[in-house]
Amino acid sequence: MENFAPLSGLVGGVMIGLSATLLLLLSGRVAGISGIVGGIFTKGEKSLWRVAFVVGMLFAAVGYVAVVGREGLVELDVSLPLVVLGGLLVGFGTRLGSGCTSGHGVCGIARFSKRSIVATITFFVVAMVTVFIVRHVF
Amino acid sequence: MSRVIVALLTGGLFGLGLAVSGMMNPARVLGFLDFAGDWDPTLAFVMGGALLVTVTTFRFILKSPRPLLEEKFYLPEKGDLDAKLLGGAVLFGVGWGLVGLCPGPALVAVVAEVWPIVAFVAAMLVGMLLHAVTFGRSGKT
Numbered sequence: 001m002e003n004f005a006p007l008s009g010l011v012g013g014v015m016i017g018l019s020a021t022l023l024l025l026l027s028g029r030v031a032g033i034s035g036i037v038g039g040i041f042t043k044g045e046k047s048l049w050r051v052a053f054v055v056g057m058l059f060a061a062v063g064y065v066a067v068v069g070r071e072g073l074v075e076l077d078v079s080l081p082l083v084v085l086g087g088l089l090v091g092f093g094t095r096l097g098s099g100c101t102s103g104h105g106v107c108g109i110a111r112f113s114k115r116s117i118v119a120t121i122t123f124f125v126v127a128m129v130t131v132f133i134v135r136h137v138f
Numbered sequence: 139m140s141r142v143i144v145a146l147l148t149g150g151l152f153g154l155g156l157a158v159s160g161m162m163n164p165a166r167v168l169g170f171l172d173f174a175g176d177w178d179p180t181l182a183f184v185m186g187g188a189l190l191v192t193v194t195t196f197r198f199i200l201k202s203p204r205p206l207l208e209e210k211f212y213l214p215e216k217g218d219l220d221a222k223l224l225g226g227a228v229l230f231g232v233g234w235g236l237v238g239l240c241p242g243p244a245l246v247a248v249v250a251e252v253w254p255i256v257a258f259v260a261a262m263l264v265g266m267l268l269h270a271v272t273f274g275r276s277g278k279t
Contacts, residue, residue: 009180012159013187019151021195026144028205033242038266049145056149061246064157074250075165087258089233091265097226101240110192119227126231131171
Protein backbone atom coordinates (compact mmCIF):
# COMPACT_ATOMS: atom_id res chain seq x y z
CA MET A 1 0.00 0.00 0.00
CA GLU A 2 2.93 2.33 -0.69
CA ASN A 3 0.87 4.62 -2.95
CA PHE A 4 -2.10 4.90 -0.60
CA ALA A 5 -3.28 8.56 -0.47
CA PRO A 6 -6.43 8.68 1.69
CA LEU A 7 -6.48 12.45 2.30
CA SER A 8 -6.21 13.62 -1.33
CA GLY A 9 -8.66 10.85 -2.26
CA LEU A 10 -11.16 12.05 0.33
CA VAL A 11 -10.75 15.74 -0.60
CA GLY A 12 -11.10 14.99 -4.34
CA GLY A 13 -14.10 12.77 -3.63
CA VAL A 14 -15.82 15.53 -1.64
CA MET A 15 -15.24 17.92 -4.56
CA ILE A 16 -16.85 15.40 -6.95
CA GLY A 17 -19.79 15.06 -4.55
CA LEU A 18 -20.18 18.85 -4.29
CA SER A 19 -20.13 19.14 -8.09
CA ALA A 20 -22.91 16.55 -8.36
CA THR A 21 -24.85 18.37 -5.62
CA LEU A 22 -24.64 21.76 -7.34
CA LEU A 23 -25.60 20.34 -10.75
CA LEU A 24 -28.69 18.65 -9.27
CA LEU A 25 -29.64 21.62 -7.09
CA LEU A 26 -29.32 24.23 -9.83
CA SER A 27 -30.00 22.38 -13.10
CA GLY A 28 -31.79 19.23 -11.93
CA ARG A 29 -29.34 17.02 -13.80
CA VAL A 30 -27.44 13.92 -12.75
CA ALA A 31 -23.64 14.20 -12.97
CA GLY A 32 -23.11 10.98 -14.89
CA ILE A 33 -20.16 11.45 -17.18
CA SER A 34 -21.03 8.67 -19.64
CA GLY A 35 -24.55 10.12 -19.95
CA ILE A 36 -23.25 13.67 -20.34
CA VAL A 37 -20.71 12.69 -23.01
CA GLY A 38 -22.92 10.11 -24.74
CA GLY A 39 -25.85 12.53 -24.74
CA ILE A 40 -23.83 14.88 -26.96
CA PHE A 41 -24.16 12.26 -29.74
CA THR A 42 -27.82 11.47 -29.17
CA LYS A 43 -30.26 12.92 -31.67
CA GLY A 44 -32.73 15.46 -30.40
CA GLU A 45 -30.90 16.23 -27.15
CA LYS A 46 -30.15 19.80 -26.19
CA SER A 47 -26.45 19.35 -25.65
CA LEU A 48 -24.86 22.75 -25.08
CA TRP A 49 -24.74 22.27 -21.30
CA ARG A 50 -23.16 18.82 -21.80
CA VAL A 51 -20.41 20.30 -23.96
CA ALA A 52 -19.91 23.05 -21.36
CA PHE A 53 -19.57 20.46 -18.57
CA VAL A 54 -16.86 18.59 -20.50
CA VAL A 55 -15.09 21.87 -21.35
CA GLY A 56 -15.17 22.77 -17.64
CA MET A 57 -13.61 19.40 -16.76
CA LEU A 58 -10.84 19.90 -19.30
CA PHE A 59 -10.13 23.48 -18.15
CA ALA A 60 -9.78 22.26 -14.58
CA ALA A 61 -7.44 19.46 -15.65
CA VAL A 62 -5.27 21.86 -17.66
CA GLY A 63 -5.08 24.20 -14.65
CA TYR A 64 -4.20 21.32 -12.34
CA VAL A 65 -1.42 20.12 -14.66
CA ALA A 66 -0.10 23.69 -14.97
CA VAL A 67 0.26 23.88 -11.18
CA VAL A 68 1.34 20.34 -10.30
CA GLY A 69 3.14 19.27 -13.49
CA ARG A 70 2.82 16.11 -15.55
CA GLU A 71 5.38 13.98 -13.72
CA GLY A 72 3.82 10.70 -12.61
CA LEU A 73 0.30 12.09 -13.04
CA VAL A 74 -0.84 9.51 -15.56
CA GLU A 75 0.79 6.07 -15.76
CA LEU A 76 -0.54 3.68 -18.37
CA ASP A 77 1.30 0.42 -18.90
CA VAL A 78 -1.14 -1.48 -21.13
CA SER A 79 -0.57 -2.55 -24.75
CA LEU A 80 -2.27 -0.40 -27.39
CA PRO A 81 -4.68 -3.10 -28.69
CA LEU A 82 -5.92 -3.66 -25.12
CA VAL A 83 -6.24 0.11 -24.57
CA VAL A 84 -8.43 0.39 -27.68
CA LEU A 85 -10.49 -2.70 -26.74
CA GLY A 86 -10.94 -1.28 -23.24
CA GLY A 87 -12.06 2.07 -24.64
CA LEU A 88 -14.64 0.44 -26.91
CA LEU A 89 -16.01 -1.68 -24.04
CA VAL A 90 -16.16 1.30 -21.65
CA GLY A 91 -17.90 3.52 -24.22
CA PHE A 92 -20.45 0.93 -25.36
CA GLY A 93 -20.90 -0.67 -21.93
CA THR A 94 -21.57 2.53 -20.02
CA ARG A 95 -24.21 3.58 -22.55
CA LEU A 96 -25.87 0.14 -22.64
CA GLY A 97 -25.82 -0.02 -18.84
CA SER A 98 -27.06 3.59 -18.51
CA GLY A 99 -24.13 4.83 -16.43
CA CYS A 100 -20.64 4.57 -15.02
CA THR A 101 -18.85 5.22 -11.72
CA SER A 102 -20.28 8.76 -11.50
CA GLY A 103 -23.88 8.31 -12.69
CA HIS A 104 -24.55 4.96 -11.00
CA GLY A 105 -21.77 4.96 -8.40
CA VAL A 106 -22.03 8.50 -7.00
CA CYS A 107 -25.45 9.88 -8.04
CA GLY A 108 -27.51 6.68 -8.35
CA ILE A 109 -26.45 5.19 -5.03
CA ALA A 110 -27.15 8.58 -3.39
CA ARG A 111 -30.77 8.24 -4.62
CA PHE A 112 -30.81 4.63 -3.35
CA SER A 113 -31.64 3.47 -6.89
CA LYS A 114 -31.78 -0.33 -7.02
CA ARG A 115 -30.55 -0.30 -10.64
CA SER A 116 -27.54 1.83 -9.73
CA ILE A 117 -26.60 -0.27 -6.70
CA VAL A 118 -26.75 -3.47 -8.77
CA ALA A 119 -24.84 -1.90 -11.70
CA THR A 120 -22.13 -0.51 -9.40
CA ILE A 121 -21.58 -3.83 -7.62
CA THR A 122 -21.54 -5.59 -11.01
CA PHE A 123 -18.92 -3.39 -12.68
CA PHE A 124 -16.69 -3.31 -9.58
CA VAL A 125 -16.74 -7.11 -9.24
CA VAL A 126 -16.22 -7.67 -12.99
CA ALA A 127 -13.35 -5.15 -13.08
CA MET A 128 -11.68 -6.82 -10.08
CA VAL A 129 -12.03 -10.25 -11.69
CA THR A 130 -10.61 -8.83 -14.94
CA VAL A 131 -7.58 -7.36 -13.16
CA PHE A 132 -7.06 -10.61 -11.28
CA ILE A 133 -7.09 -12.63 -14.52
CA VAL A 134 -4.81 -10.18 -16.37
CA ARG A 135 -2.27 -9.77 -13.55
CA HIS A 136 -2.29 -13.06 -11.69
CA VAL A 137 -3.49 -15.78 -14.08
CA PHE A 138 -1.67 -14.94 -17.32
CA MET B 139 -27.19 30.86 -20.52
CA SER B 140 -27.32 30.14 -16.79
CA ARG B 141 -27.43 26.41 -17.40
CA VAL B 142 -24.26 26.61 -19.51
CA ILE B 143 -22.43 28.55 -16.78
CA VAL B 144 -23.59 26.05 -14.14
CA ALA B 145 -22.34 23.20 -16.36
CA LEU B 146 -18.96 24.90 -16.89
CA LEU B 147 -18.46 25.47 -13.16
CA THR B 148 -19.73 22.08 -11.97
CA GLY B 149 -17.71 20.38 -14.74
CA GLY B 150 -14.66 22.28 -13.53
CA LEU B 151 -15.22 21.22 -9.93
CA PHE B 152 -15.77 17.63 -11.05
CA GLY B 153 -12.57 17.63 -13.15
CA LEU B 154 -10.56 19.17 -10.32
CA GLY B 155 -11.91 16.53 -7.94
CA LEU B 156 -10.81 13.76 -10.29
CA ALA B 157 -7.35 15.30 -10.61
CA VAL B 158 -6.87 15.95 -6.87
CA SER B 159 -8.07 12.45 -5.96
CA GLY B 160 -5.51 10.86 -8.29
CA MET B 161 -8.24 9.10 -10.27
CA MET B 162 -6.93 10.34 -13.63
CA ASN B 163 -4.03 7.95 -13.09
CA PRO B 164 -5.08 4.48 -14.35
CA ALA B 165 -2.26 2.88 -12.35
CA ARG B 166 -3.91 4.06 -9.11
CA VAL B 167 -7.34 2.76 -10.17
CA LEU B 168 -5.87 -0.61 -11.14
CA GLY B 169 -4.08 -0.57 -7.78
CA PHE B 170 -7.49 -0.52 -6.12
CA LEU B 171 -9.03 -3.16 -8.39
CA ASP B 172 -6.04 -5.48 -7.81
CA PHE B 173 -6.99 -6.78 -4.37
CA ALA B 174 -4.56 -9.71 -4.76
CA GLY B 175 -1.59 -7.43 -5.47
CA ASP B 176 -0.14 -4.31 -3.81
CA TRP B 177 -3.57 -3.01 -2.87
CA ASP B 178 -4.18 0.78 -2.94
CA PRO B 179 -7.45 1.63 -1.12
CA THR B 180 -7.48 5.29 -2.30
CA LEU B 181 -10.45 4.80 -4.68
CA ALA B 182 -12.64 3.73 -1.76
CA PHE B 183 -11.89 7.08 -0.09
CA VAL B 184 -12.80 8.95 -3.29
CA MET B 185 -16.13 7.11 -3.62
CA GLY B 186 -16.67 7.47 0.13
CA GLY B 187 -15.98 11.22 0.06
CA ALA B 188 -18.29 11.76 -2.91
CA LEU B 189 -21.09 9.63 -1.42
CA LEU B 190 -20.72 11.30 1.98
CA VAL B 191 -21.78 14.53 0.24
CA THR B 192 -24.36 13.24 -2.26
CA VAL B 193 -26.20 10.86 0.09
CA THR B 194 -26.66 13.79 2.48
CA THR B 195 -27.58 16.51 -0.04
CA PHE B 196 -29.62 14.61 -2.65
CA ARG B 197 -32.44 13.67 -0.28
CA PHE B 198 -33.00 17.32 0.63
CA ILE B 199 -32.68 18.57 -2.95
CA LEU B 200 -35.07 15.92 -4.31
CA LYS B 201 -37.72 16.85 -1.72
CA SER B 202 -38.06 20.26 -3.36
CA PRO B 203 -40.52 20.52 -6.26
CA ARG B 204 -37.96 21.66 -8.83
CA PRO B 205 -34.30 22.68 -9.19
CA LEU B 206 -33.45 26.36 -8.82
CA LEU B 207 -32.84 27.12 -12.51
CA GLU B 208 -35.03 24.56 -14.35
CA GLU B 209 -38.69 23.60 -14.48
CA LYS B 210 -38.10 20.00 -13.36
CA PHE B 211 -35.57 17.37 -12.38
CA TYR B 212 -34.14 15.22 -15.18
CA LEU B 213 -33.70 11.89 -13.41
CA PRO B 214 -33.29 8.39 -14.86
CA GLU B 215 -36.82 6.97 -15.06
CA LYS B 216 -36.23 3.25 -15.46
CA GLY B 217 -36.67 1.23 -12.28
CA ASP B 218 -36.34 -2.39 -13.29
CA LEU B 219 -33.24 -4.54 -13.48
CA ASP B 220 -32.87 -5.71 -17.07
CA ALA B 221 -30.38 -7.43 -19.35
CA LYS B 222 -29.13 -4.14 -20.78
CA LEU B 223 -28.24 -2.79 -17.34
CA LEU B 224 -26.39 -5.96 -16.36
CA GLY B 225 -24.81 -6.58 -19.78
CA GLY B 226 -23.65 -2.98 -19.98
CA ALA B 227 -22.21 -3.09 -16.46
CA VAL B 228 -20.34 -6.32 -17.29
CA LEU B 229 -18.86 -4.91 -20.54
CA PHE B 230 -17.90 -1.70 -18.75
CA GLY B 231 -16.34 -3.69 -15.91
CA VAL B 232 -14.13 -5.65 -18.33
CA GLY B 233 -12.97 -2.48 -20.12
CA TRP B 234 -12.37 -0.67 -16.82
CA GLY B 235 -10.38 -3.61 -15.47
CA LEU B 236 -8.28 -3.89 -18.65
CA VAL B 237 -7.11 -0.26 -18.69
CA GLY B 238 -8.06 1.40 -15.38
CA LEU B 239 -9.98 4.25 -17.00
CA CYS B 240 -13.67 5.09 -16.78
CA PRO B 241 -15.25 7.97 -18.76
CA GLY B 242 -14.59 10.97 -16.45
CA PRO B 243 -10.96 10.21 -15.57
CA ALA B 244 -10.22 9.25 -19.20
CA LEU B 245 -11.41 12.67 -20.42
CA VAL B 246 -9.39 14.70 -17.91
CA ALA B 247 -6.30 12.48 -18.35
CA VAL B 248 -6.13 13.56 -22.00
CA VAL B 249 -4.44 16.82 -20.90
CA ALA B 250 -1.44 14.87 -19.58
CA GLU B 251 -0.48 14.20 -23.24
CA VAL B 252 0.13 10.51 -22.70
CA TRP B 253 -0.93 9.49 -26.16
CA PRO B 254 -2.48 6.02 -25.49
CA ILE B 255 -5.00 7.97 -23.36
CA VAL B 256 -6.07 9.77 -26.53
CA ALA B 257 -6.49 6.38 -28.23
CA PHE B 258 -8.60 5.21 -25.28
CA VAL B 259 -10.87 8.26 -25.41
CA ALA B 260 -11.23 7.97 -29.20
CA ALA B 261 -12.20 4.27 -28.85
CA MET B 262 -14.58 5.18 -26.00
CA LEU B 263 -16.34 7.75 -28.18
CA VAL B 264 -16.57 5.18 -31.01
CA GLY B 265 -18.12 2.74 -28.52
CA MET B 266 -20.68 5.37 -27.48
CA LEU B 267 -21.48 6.16 -31.11
CA LEU B 268 -21.80 2.44 -31.81
CA HIS B 269 -24.35 2.25 -29.03
CA ALA B 270 -26.24 5.29 -30.35
CA VAL B 271 -26.43 3.63 -33.79
CA THR B 272 -27.46 0.17 -32.56
CA PHE B 273 -29.67 0.91 -29.56
CA GLY B 274 -30.73 4.48 -30.29
CA ARG B 275 -32.18 6.51 -27.46
CA SER B 276 -33.36 3.59 -25.37
CA GLY B 277 -30.25 3.30 -23.21
CA LYS B 278 -29.68 6.85 -22.11
CA THR B 279 -28.85 7.78 -18.54
